[in-house]
Amino acid sequence: MSSERVPVELCKGVNGLEKVILRDVRGSSAEVYLYGGHVTSWKNDHGEELLFVSSKAIFKPPKAIRGGIPICFPQFSNLGSLEQHGFARNKFWSIDTDPPPLSTSSSSKVHIDLILRPSDEDMKIWLNSYEFRLRIALGPGGDLTLTSRVRNTNTDGRPFRFTFAYHTYFSVSDISEVRVEGLETHDYLDNLQNRERFTEQGDAITFESEVDKIYLSTPTKIAILDHEKKRTFVIRKDGLPDAVVWNPWDKKAKAMADFVDDDYKHMLCVEAAAIEKPITLKPGEEWRGIQELSAVPSSYCSGQLDPQRVLQGS
Numbered sequence: 001m002s003s004e005r006v007p008v009e010l011c012k013g014v015n016g017l018e019k020v021i022l023r024d025v026r027g028s029s030a031e032v033y034l035y036g037g038h039v040t041s042w043k044n045d046h047g048e049e050l051l052f053v054s055s056k057a058i059f060k061p062p063k064a065i066r067g068g069i070p071i072c073f074p075q076f077s078n079l080g081s082l083e084q085h086g087f088a089r090n091k092f093w094s095i096d097t098d099p100p101p102l103s104t105s106s107s108s109k110v111h112i113d114l115i116l117r118p119s120d121e122d123m124k125i126w127l128n129s130y131e132f133r134l135r136i137a138l139g140p141g142g143d144l145t146l147t148s149r150v151r152n153t154n155t156d157g158r159p160f161r162f163t164f165a166y167h168t169y170f171s172v173s174d175i176s177e178v179r180v181e182g183l184e185t186h187d188y189l190d191n192l193q194n195r196e197r198f199t200e201q202g203d204a205i206t207f208e209s210e211v212d213k214i215y216l217s218t219p220t221k222i223a224i225l226d227h228e229k230k231r232t233f234v235i236r237k238d239g240l241p242d243a244v245v246w247n248p249w250d251k252k253a254k255a256m257a258d259f260v261d262d263d264y265k266h267m268l269c270v271e272a273a274a275i276e277k278p279i280t281l282k283p284g285e286e287w288r289g290i291q292e293l294s295a296v297p298s299s300y301c302s303g304q305l306d307p308q309r310v311l312q313g314s
């Protein structure tokens with residue numbers, strides 16, 4: 001069998017870091033680095049890359065990889081005493097060879113299960129014992145599903161709390177041509193204005209300057225319409241009420257060492273998250289957060305993209 005057709009392959013990526021390649025028979029694929037449990041590539045069956053990863057991304061611990069899907073856990077942003085976005089994105093995860101069964105359709109798809117457990121050193125920083133299981137599954141239509149299961153394994157009866165985000169960087173043709181549907185009329189905390197609370201207008205979200213907002217209690221479906229590419233990303237989420245929308249724009253882009261000055265034009269982060277109400281788990285309890293991504297050709301209606309068909313369709 002040629003290596004092209006192996007559905008799950010463990011190999012070396014940038015700087016010799018281990019990565020897993022998932023390949024579906026129809027041609028779509030995904031790549032996951034064990035460093036960070038970090039998805040760095042998701043391609044459709046035409047081989048087109050759907051995620052953004054900066055050409056200046058630093059694939060070297062302890063820096064998180066700039067792009068793809070970093071996992072923010074157990075802290076989103078600086079909302080706590082841990083490092084920015086928590087530590088999961090710069091830990092080495094392991095392949096979970098015997099995960100507890102997941103009663104979802106992902107078992108029949110090409111998938112890989114990863115696990116993160118704290119080392120003794122880690123437990124000095126976050127004083128909790130946990131098991132974080134991450135399944136990455138690629139469907140026959142090219143859809144990519146990430147399922148996180150976090151279990152409290154503290155032996156002294158203590159509960160713990162955490163916040164979480166799938167910090168997904170979508171690849172877009174030109175940020176000025178992009179609209180996000182599904183967040184209009186929802187409340188958000190503006191990270192650029194001391195996290196003050198506002199209500200979004202009734203129109204789709206478009207981009208002409210830096211955006212860094214945490215939308216609260218959002219619908220389970222959000223669409224990103226890329227007018228120029230005639231492509232729509234659909235995000236379906238479960239267990240993740242909030243959604244962060246981030247684009248650093250030109251000034252912040254220049255200030256980031258692992259980002260090309262123009263990169264902001266070609267990416268948009270829409271992050272399925274649990275932030276406003278942190279998740280609390282007692283020992284033995286488990287939380288699940290699921291994000292399913294699909295990319296579909298956009299349909300047109302009187303020259304306009306027709307997001308309703310995407311949002312209301314199955």
Ligand SMILES: O=P(O)(O)OC[C@H]1O[C@@H](O)[C@H](O)[C@@H](O)[C@@H]1O
Pocket residue numbers: 064077084085167191212213244246271
């Ligand atoms: O540079 P980092 O740590 O990957 O964070 C990138 C951005 O991540 C977003 O989720 C935050 O809302 C932003 O405030 C932050 O700047």
